[in-house]
Amino acid sequence: MKVLQNMKVKDIINRKVIKDELFLLKTNIKSLILSWRITRIPYLLSIILVYFSYIAMPGLTFNSLPEYEESVVSLIGYANLGISLLIFSVLAIRRILDVNQKWISGFVIVAGIYTLYTNYLNYSPPILAVSYTEDSLITSMAVNLNIWVVGLLILSLFPSNECDNDYGLSNCIEKVGSNLIRIDFGGFEQFLDEFSLYKIVPIFKKVLSLDLFNWRGRISRGELIYYYMVYQIMVLLLVILIYSMGTILSKISLEHIFLIFIVSIFLIWCFIYVLRVLIQRLHDSYSSAFWVFGLFIPYVNVYVIYLLLVKGSWQYIESSK
Numbered sequence: 001m002k003v004l005q006n007m008k009v010k011d012i013i014n015r016k017v018i019k020d021e022l023f024l025l026k027t028n029i030k031s032l033i034l035s036w037r038i039t040r041i042p043y044l045l046s047i048i049l050v051y052f053s054y055i056a057m058p059g060l061t062f063n064s065l066p067e068y069e070e071s072v073v074s075l076i077g078y079a080n081l082g083i084s085l086l087i088f089s090v091l092a093i094r095r096i097l098d099v100n101q102k103w104i105s106g107f108v109i110v111a112g113i114y115t116l117y118t119n120y121l122n123y124s125p126p127i128l129a130v131s132y133t134e135d136s137l138i139t140s141m142a143v144n145l146n147i148w149v150v151g152l153l154i155l156s157l158f159p160s161n162e163c164d165n166d167y168g169l170s171n172c173i174e175k176v177g178s179n180l181i182r183i184d185f186g187g188f189e190q191f192l193d194e195f196s197l198y199k200i201v202p203i204f205k206k207v208l209s210l211d212l213f214n215w216r217g218r219i220s221r222g223e224l225i226y227y228y229m230v231y232q233i234m235v236l237l238l239v240i241l242i243y244s245m246g247t248i249l250s251k252i253s254l255e256h257i258f259l260i261f262i263v264s265i266f267l268i269w270c271f272i273y274v275l276r277v278l279i280q281r282l283h284d285s286y287s288s289a290f291w292v293f294g295l296f297i298p299y300v301n302v303y304v305i306y307l308l309l310v311k312g313s314w315q316y317i318e319s320s321k
Helices: 002-013 021-034 040-063 070-099 102-117 146-157 188-193 197-207 223-248 255-284 289-296 300-309
Strands: 128-132 137-141 173-176 179-183 314-317
Touching: 021 289, 040 070, 040 128, 040 137, 040 146, 040 300, 070 102, 070 128, 070 137, 070 146, 102 146, 197 223, 223 255, 255 289, 255 300, 289 300
Parallel strands: none
Antiparallel strands: 128 137, 173 179, 179 314
8 A cells, every 4th residue: 555655656746647636635735734834925925815805705705695684694704704814823823833933923922912902803793794786785894904914914024944843844845755845936037038929839739639638737837828828819719700700601590500609619618728727737836636626615715826826836856854
């Protein structure tokens, strides 16, 4: 059993196969549990994304509900606040552990007590107020998290401890079985230097062939720009095609059927194309394709966005610990 496990790890690291998504998902979760450190840039973006989720979640929730009562409004408000506070707290703890300075812990505790004492967090009901008309629905939270969020953002100013400590490996290093991988967060300047429109040609060849159904490759953060450009070009070509058909076939009764057929094919292509890009970007950040489902789960989607847009590409480290 142990030999099989090591074979899976080597296959994934050597990029020969990435087909056991469940094994990769377990590896991702294990990495989150083992290492409680989070560096400055991921921490900063996480705080911002969670804060916007806290603001937007009530409106998104009620827009999806046909009917709701005052008790439901209050429950969603408390749940949204509780989840947000929990995530903020976990992020702050992980950032403090990454800095590895004890005095920062005391500073955060004192700041938190002061925030509660000055009642910036107003827990008096109703926490969530909803007003709506025939054309719009507006939700507002009675709890003011602005001061607290500003305090949490200050933690992103402290530099990380570059060495291993009791709470995890050094920056950008993750353990996979008995092996180590490095995930770098930089490299955008290099992408700008190497940027070329000629690189979209191979992408066209892939997405217009059966290679569209191949999800085992990798796409870096920079390459997402090329794939987005290809998508926009395809949309432009579709618009030109529909306009041309509308002009040429205006007198043919089958025009409407042709248009529906072409648009349906394009929508199917878009779904497969976007799914392929998301999976390959997740694999590039050493994450399981199962994280795609997290895009539909509140607050989990914040972490998935981080995996897709922020977390860098991984590379194998020969030495092990």
